Amino acid sequence: MATNAVVTQTSGESVIKKLLQTIPGILLLAVVGYAGKFIEQFIGRYGKAHHVTLPNIEYVLWAILIGLLIANTIGVPRLFRAGVATYDFWLKVGIVLLGARFLLGDIRHLGGISLLLVLLELALALSLMTLLGRIFNLKPKLATLLAVGSSICGVSAIIATQGAIDADEEDSSYAIAAILAVGAVSLFLFPLIGHAIHLSDHAYGLWAGLGIDNTAEATAAGALYSDAAGKLAVLAKGTRNAFIGFIVLGYAIYWASKGQAKVLENKAKFLWQKFPKFVLGFLLVSALASTAFFAKPQVAVLGNLSRWAFC
Amino acid sequence: MSAEISTKKNWFTTISLDAWAVTLALLLALLVRLGVISKVAW
Numbered sequence A: 001m002a003t004n005a006v007v008t009q010t011s012g013e014s015v016i017k018k019l020l021q022t023i024p025g026i027l028l029l030a031v032v033g034y035a036g037k038f039i040e041q042f043i044g045r046y047g048k049a050h051h052v053t054l055p056n057i058e059y060v061l062w063a064i065l066i067g068l069l070i071a072n073t074i075g076v077p078r079l080f081r082a083g084v085a086t087y088d089f090w091l092k093v094g095i096v097l098l099g100a101r102f103l104l105g106d107i108r109h110l111g112g113i114s115l116l117l118v119l120l121e122l123a124l125a126l127s128l129m130t131l132l133g134r135i136f137n138l139k140p141k142l143a144t145l146l147a148v149g150s151s152i153c154g155v156s157a158i159i160a161t162q163g164a165i166d167a168d169e170e171d172s173s174y175a176i177a178a179i180l181a182v183g184a185v186s187l188f189l190f191p192l193i194g195h196a197i198h199l200s201d202h203a204y205g206l207w208a209g210l211g212i213d214n215t216a217e218a219t220a221a222g223a224l225y226s227d228a229a230g231k232l233a234v235l236a237k238g239t240r241n242a243f244i245g246f247i248v249l250g251y252a253i254y255w256a257s258k259g260q261a262k263v264l265e266n267k268a269k270f271l272w273q274k275f276p277k278f279v280l281g282f283l284l285v286s287a288l289a290s291t292a293f294f295a296k297p298q299v300a301v302l303g304n305l306s307r308w309a310f311c
Numbered sequence B: 001m002s003a004e005i006s007t008k009k010n011w012f013t014t015i016s017l018d019a020w021a022v023t024l025a026l027l028l029a030l031l032v033r034l035g036v037i038s039k040v041a042w
Helices: A002-049 A059-072 A078-084 A087-101 A104-109 A112-135 A140-151 A154-165 A169-196 A201-211 A215-225 A227-242 A244-256 A261-274 A278-290 A296-310 B002-009 B017-033
Strands: none
Touching: A002 A059, A002 A078, A002 A087, A002 A296, A059 A154, A059 A169, A087 A154, A087 A278, A087 A296, A087 B017, A112 A140, A112 A201, A112 A227, A140 A154, A140 A169, A140 A244, A154 A169, A154 A215, A154 A244, A154 A278, A169 A201, A169 A215, A201 A215, A201 A227, A215 A227, A227 A244, A244 A278, A278 A296, A278 B017, A296 B017
């Protein structure tokens, strides 16, 4: 009994010690994430001050680039390693909280034909990206990330799916960079084409909301055309975003079921073991937010908490 | 005896990372809902 007590105390101490060891690394993650945010804001402010339209490169990509730079030059110092290794945990916390920003109610606000177009866009983008992935021999998980990024929405959907299908960080960096690069080009091209072919505000807004993958860039491209087009672009984009739960869940089940041939007799158990359970947390928070469980400012707070967790 | 020791030693890791992450996220969401956390800037 006495031995047990000693062991328990030691294990308690070691847990606390381990937790304390992670603090420097967690602080480093926060600093790198905030540096990404700082760069994003700096570029935005520079563009505004000099009246130039600069692509909105989100903090996540800057943070990834800073991380890559540190890891490939000086390396992660020993002191920070334990904390840096916890990034997967924070990523998952962030994904669950991200659920608050995807409201099923957004689907209702869009009219019948527009909603049909959103569904068509989702189906086309998912199948086309999967097909292109096969043609160009991309890694299947990278193709999945690109498909989700181009059908739903850029960065957030890619991060959520990366966690759900356990893809490499390298793949998600490629996918995020590709989506943002296409978005940056669209930001300049969409208004030009829209004006050239005299699209109505409604048609242009819908086009921008469906065609541009990153929410910030879709919003900006819509607003560059007109206020009315901007509002519709946001609505169409919001509707695409609302489908994220279904798509992530679908891909999570698909990848969890991969390689199940050996254990067919216990398919459900195998699927449950491999299934990333935190996706259920994401769906729960999304469902709660959709039923107005959180007030609007509270949704904004959850969104900010999610961004902090992602950094 | 040794089994007991190893269970006690690993109590923290017996709960999966996913479960810890969801627990923390839901706790944060609850604190936001209750108004305990009300201002988070980003």
